[in-house]
Amino acid sequence: MAKVNRARSTSPPDGGWGWMIVAGCFLVTICTRAVTRCISIFFVEFQTYFAQDYAQTAWIHSIVDCVTMLCGLGFALCYSPAIAMVGKYFSRRKALAYGIAMSGSGIGTFILAPVVQLLIEQFSWRGALLILGGFVLNLCVCGALMRPITLKEDHTTPEQNDVRGTQKEDFKRASPYSPLTNKWAQTCLCCSLQQEYSFVLMSDFVVLAISVLFMAYGCSPLFVYLVPYALSVGVSHQQAAFLMSILGVIDIIGNITFGWLTDRRCLKSYRYVCYLVAVGLDGLCYLCLPMLQSLPLLVPFSCTFGYFDGAYVTLIPVVTAEIVGTTSLSSALGVVYFLHAVPYLVSPPIAGWLVDTTGSYTAAFLLCGFSMIFSSVLLGFARLVKRMKKTQLPFLAKESDPKLQLWTNGSVAYSITRELDQKDGESVATAVPGYNPT
Missing domain, CATH: 1.20.1250.20 (MFS general substrate transporter like domains)
Structure with a gap:
């Protein structure tokens, strides 16, 4: 055909x-x-x-x-x-x-x-x-x-293509009589349905x-x-x-x-x-x-x-x-x-x-x-x-203490509390000679 x-x-x-x-x-x-x-x-x-x-x-x-x-x-x-x-x-x-x-x-x-x-x-x-x-x-x-x-949204990402390619190679290497073949197929099917x-x-x-x-x-x-x-x-x-x-x-x-x-x-x-x-x-x-x-x-x-x-x-x-x-x-x-x-x-x-x-x-x-x-x-x-x-949500964010808020940038979370404390220390040092914030 x-x-x-x-x-x-x-x-x-x-x-x-x-x-x-x-x-x-x-x-x-x-x-x-x-x-x-x-x-x-x-x-x-x-x-x-x-x-x-x-x-x-x-x-x-x-x-x-x-x-x-x-x-x-x-x-x-x-x-x-x-x-x-x-x-x-x-x-x-x-x-x-x-x-x-x-x-x-x-x-x-x-x-x-x-x-x-x-x-x-x-x-x-x-x-x-x-x-x-x-x-x-x-x-x-x-x-x-x-x-x-x-x-465009139907195209898979390069990472997904690599994973699928690896899975296909593993499947080709596996013996058709291997007990792991059925388990691998069931796992892939479950993952596909879940996605x-x-x-x-x-x-x-x-x-x-x-x-x-x-x-x-x-x-x-x-x-x-x-x-x-x-x-x-x-x-x-x-x-x-x-x-x-x-x-x-x-x-x-x-x-x-x-x-x-x-x-x-x-x-x-x-x-x-x-x-x-x-x-x-x-x-x-x-x-x-x-x-x-x-x-x-x-x-x-x-x-x-x-x-x-x-x-x-x-x-x-x-x-x-x-x-x-x-x-x-x-x-x-x-x-x-x-x-x-x-x-x-x-x-x-x-x-x-x-x-x-x-x-x-x-x-x-x-x-x-x-x-x-x-x-x-x-x-x-x-x-x-x-x-x-x-x-x-925006109202609650404004009402909460800004020093206790956490921002997420990718996989790294950081707090601005330390930065605000350092700025407070610098202002005190300027006003009081000889003050060391550390």
């Missing part, structure tokens, strides 16, 4: 082939996230055909989302690498690039929602799934667009990870139950599918406009705040949903929820990159999307159980709303505490 030549660059090109990467990621999000969202349209068909309740039927959507985020299976082999590649090719216009790439989810939902409803009416749910499967084969084309790139996933010990990343769990719990059930809820309040099948289309097209606007806005100089340093605001506002939308029981009221809800859903989805990779850096972005995104798996698995069935138990959607929607609001509040509180600590 011919060797693949890696494109080399000292910094992200912010253009060029990067726009092809964005196009590939755009199509990936259509084939993965948009198709997954259309399961909501299949929900009533599955429930009727298999004669199951809400909780049992919800497992279909839950397992699809969970496997995508949890394993290296199916959509996961395309979704996470495509998103990471966008971060490799863009720095200055990263939020805009992610906004365009992630808007594929909204565009796909806008187009596929009425199409899927039409396919179900014409070919039944089995034929509709078969046609969607053929459409998803376009992921093979997307994979062909992903050209590797080596950035690659060292970001999981960062306090900022831990807070982000916890908030993602609550955010993922809240965002998933709507795409399963929006169509069934609309049908339960008297909306027709075509109108319910139209709500999903609205949700998708406004999602696009949220992706692109929020990406463009947060790339502006005035908001670039507030991407973290924009992310938590978007998550919190989606939670508030959830709290209002049980009161909206007609199509004219559900349309504004779909617009509002879709916009802020697109906004925070765009900013997830950006916020993650700000915390862990570009070098560890691929691994960090893998962890972040992995954390989506468990909430995606359990939240739709839990919401379905609440609907079966209470006979209404109110409890399910309220639980999702409070979960997303808590995720936003947690991030805001963590950022506030961090800023308070930063402002207190």
